[in-house]
Amino acid sequence: MHTQTLGILADGQILGMDREIFWTMIGWLANAIFTSRFLVQWYATEKRKEVTVPVLFWWLSLAGALMFLSYAVNYDRHHVFIFAYAFTWIPYLRNLVIHYRHKNAQKVCAQCSQTCSPKAIYCQSCGAKLPEPGMA
Numbered sequence: 001m002h003t004q005t006l007g008i009l010a011d012g013q014i015l016g017m018d019r020e021i022f023w024t025m026i027g028w029l030a031n032a033i034f035t036s037r038f039l040v041q042w043y044a045t046e047k048r049k050e051v052t053v054p055v056l057f058w059w060l061s062l063a064g065a066l067m068f069l070s071y072a073v074n075y076d077r078h079h080v081f082i083f084a085y086a087f088t089w090i091p092y093l094r095n096l097v098i099h100y101r102h103k104n105a106q107k108v109c110a111q112c113s114q115t116c117s118p119k120a121i122y123c124q125s126c127g128a129k130l131p132e133p134g135m136a
């Protein structure tokens, strides 16, 4: 019987590959992405000589977790593995939302163009008064 779902599944194959090979590749790619986030975090920490979690860590965490969840739901189908990745993506996504909100809320000094914290009242570089939140 010929089946076609979303144009990628046909006769037990996904993108022209055997289903098992496809999901094994996804599983190993998820492993590589999930593991690489620790190398990224370690490198950033060594470079700054203080514990640092770069934004790339959260992107790699989100991508790896979603790939593991997809693998678990579509291939492994064991409730322990599915549960292990069912909710981990939530804090990764939340950290990304908070990061980009904070980044977009930063204030730019009109005097010296220094980028300052959203909560800063005065420029950390030249001491000029920064605009209040919500003001241009």
Ligand SMILES: [Zn+2]
Pocket: 109, 110, 111, 112, 113, 114, 123, 124, 125, 126, 127, 128
């Ligand atoms: Zn300034």
